[in-house]
Amino acid sequence: MAPFKRLEARLEAFSWISKRTLAPIAALLLMAAGCGSNAASQGASSGAGGVSDNGGSSAGAPNVGTNSGGGGSPSAGTSSGGSANGGSAGAPNAGANSGGGSGVDGFTLAPGLELLNDPTTCDGFSNVACSGHCVTKTAETNGCGALATARIFSEFVRDEHGLYASEQRSGSSSLWSVDPTSGTLMQLAQPPGDNMHLRLALGDDQLYFISNKTLFSVPRTGGPIAELLPNLPNAIQFVVLGGSMFAKIALDPELDELALAGGAKTVHMRDATSLARDGNNLYFAEAGTLYRTTGADLATAAVLGSSVTTILGFSGDWLYALGGTGAERAIRRFPKAGGNGTLVFSLGATGLAALANDAIAFTRQVGTRQYVCTVDLEGKAPTIRGYLAAAPALLAADEHYVYVTMGFNMVRVKR
Numbered sequence: 458m459a460p461f462k463r464l465e466a467r468l469e470a471f472s473w474i475s476k477r478t479l480a481p482i483a484a485l486l487l488m489a490a491g492c493g494s495n496a497a498s499q500g501a502s503s504g505a506g507g508v509s510d511n512g513g514s515s516a517g518a519p520n521v522g523t524n525s526g527g528g529g530s531p532s533a534g535t536s537s538g539g540s541a542n543g544g545s546a547g548a549p550n551a552g553a554n555s556g557g558g559s560g561v562d563g564f565t566l567a568p569g570l571e572l573l574n575d576p577t578t579c580d581g582f583s584n585v586a587c588s589g590h591c592v593t594k595t596a597e598t599n600g601c602g603a604l605a606t607a608r609i610f611s612e613f614v615r616d617e618h619g620l621y622a623s624e625q626r627s628g629s630s631s632l633w634s635v636d637p638t639s640g641t642l643m644q645l646a647q648p649p650g651d652n653m654h655l656r657l658a659l660g661d662d663q664l665y666f667i668s669n670k671t672l673f674s675v676p677r678t679g680g681p682i683a684e685l686l687p688n689l690p691n692a693i694q695f696v697v698l699g700g701s702m703f704a705k706i707a708l709d710p711e712l713d714e715l716a717l718a719g720g721a722k723t724v725h726m727r728d729a730t731s732l733a734r735d736g737n738n739l740y741f742a743e744a745g746t747l748y749r750t751t752g753a754d755l756a757t758a759a760v761l762g763s764s765v766t767t768i769l770g771f772s773g774d775w776l777y778a779l780g781g782t783g784a785e786r787a788i789r790r791f792p793k794a795g796g797n798g799t800l801v802f803s804l805g806a807t808g809l810a811a812l813a814n815d816a817i818a819f820t821r822q823v824g825t826r827q828y829v830c831t832v833d834l835e836g837k838a839p840t841i842r843g844y845l846a847a848a849p850a851l852l853a854a855d856e857h858y859v860y861v862t863m864g865f866n867m868v869r870v871k872r
Contacts, residue, residue: 561823564830564839567872610862613853614657614664616770617814619677620855621645621664622867623655630655632666632675640858640869646675646682658696658734665697672702672717686720696734699753703739705729712741712755725755733768733776735793740776742766747778747791747798762791762798770812772834777812779804788817788836801836809852811859816872818854820845820861829859829870843870 611625620635622642632645632655648655648668656667663674665685672686672695685702690713692704702715710728715721729741739750740761747765748758764787765780775790778798783806791798802817804810810819816831827845831854832838842859851862858869 561821561828561841564828564841567840567842608865608867610851610867611655612657613811613851613860614659615812615853615855616659617772619659620853620860621657621659621677622853622860623657623666625655630668632657632664634677634679635853635855635860637855637857640855640860640871642867645677645679648673648682656692656695658694660697660734663697665695665702667692667695685717686715688720689715694732696732696739698734698739699737701753703732703753705732714753714755727755727758730766731768731778733770735771735776738793740768742768742778742780745780747776749793749795759795761795762789764789764798765791769810769817772812772814775834777801777817777834779810782806788819790834801834802832802839809849811852811854813854813856815856816854818842818852818859820849820852822848829861831859831872842872 608624608626610622612623614621620637622633622635624631624633629647631647633642634645635641636643645664648666654667658665659677660674662677664677665672665674667673667689670687670689670691671684672689673682673684675682690704691707692713693707695702695704697703697717700717702713702717704713704715706713710726712725712727712729712732714723714725727741727743729743731742733740737752739753739755741748741750741758742765745765746763747761747768749761750758761776763780764785765778767779769777769779769788771777771793774793776793777788777790779786779788781787784803786806787803788801788810789798790801802819804819805821807822808820810817812818813831816833817836818829818831821828821830827848829842829844831840831842845861845863845868847863849861849863851860853860854872856872858871860867860869862868
């Protein structure tokens with residue numbers, strides 16, 4: 458029996474060694490497999506921008522640390538792009554076209570966007586819906602929507618019926634409407650004179666604009682320009698409501714009310730940071746507080762809520778606004794008829810936001826990249842639509858596209 462005793466002891470020792478050595482090795486192998494250890498994952502990379510939960514610092518391209526099956530993003534596993542463990546470890550772009558993980562916390566990729574493993578091809582993203590062109594290139598080479606180059610766009614305005622833009626140049630300017638189906642610019646009018654500071658406002662059937670300190674109007678569908686009020690003060694924003702123009706005056710804590718018939722002026726000491734018109738009501742923000750007036754009677758302005766600096770627009774029975782500072786800066790919505798506001802989406806200290814009929818577009822910076830994103834009107838389903846190489850100046854959106862201006866260029870990203 459002694460040989461058997463010695464064999465039993467050796468087997469027992471081998472079992473103890475196996476548990477202490479082979480088990481951790483097996484666990485590491487399982488972890489590597491679960492994190493998407495194929496060539497598409499690269500969870501230990503440390504490039505410049507992007508976020509990963511695959512264990513790497515993933516500062517680099519947004520697909521670094523995210524396998525192409527959609528794993529790596531906290532949202533992966535709930536989307537059709539891949540499982541929480543990294544999903545498919547196979548084809549480099551598998552799953553990306555159906556909303557896979559984006560590599561940015563809580564965000565998914567839009568359908569039609571796919572992650573590329575070769576950053577030199579498109580620096581991270583390709584928009585299949587735009588004939589395979591890069592949404593990451595500059596406007597001059599962005600086949601996915603280089604709407605205009607060598608121009609400066611000064612303002613977007615929109616409501617549920619349309620989106621408009623003003624372009625300013627030394628010696629000439631243009632007003633543009635945006636076709637909601639094709640996303641192309643259509644020239645609406647060319648204001649007279651040297652117009653370097655066009656300001657816009659929408660009426661029911663007119664587009665109003667200030668050029669050379671004069672208020673004009675043009676039909677929203679195109680037509681002759683009408684001069685309404687000359688010799689205006691320096692208005693930085695305005696609305697037209699109830700036969701009057703309400704203008705926020707630059708560098709002065711006042712809101713001027715000017716009658717369209719005759720130009721009679723009433724000065725209201727309201728240091729408004731944002732103005733908006735809805736039906737017969739005027740909404741404005743002052744000192745972080747949102748107000749509503751009925752029939753443009755500022756003396757009876759009612760408080761709607763707080764933490765508002767910029768009114769984004771209206772959708773149904775709601776007003777959407779941006780306000781707060783630092784980490785508390787967020788998009789909120791308020792019942793137009795009055796009532797408590799609710800938080801929709803936290804934007805952070807930087808980033809632009811714009812309202813479309815069915816979503817909110819916004820930018821989010823991660824590293825050196827400016828992501829172009831959307832959430833629905835409830836603040837759910839944050840989705841990356843593309844990204845920019847430089848900080849944008851203006852942002853707008855409709856049902857099909859997000860529009861961004863950068864320097865002398867305007868680009869669009871398909872939703």
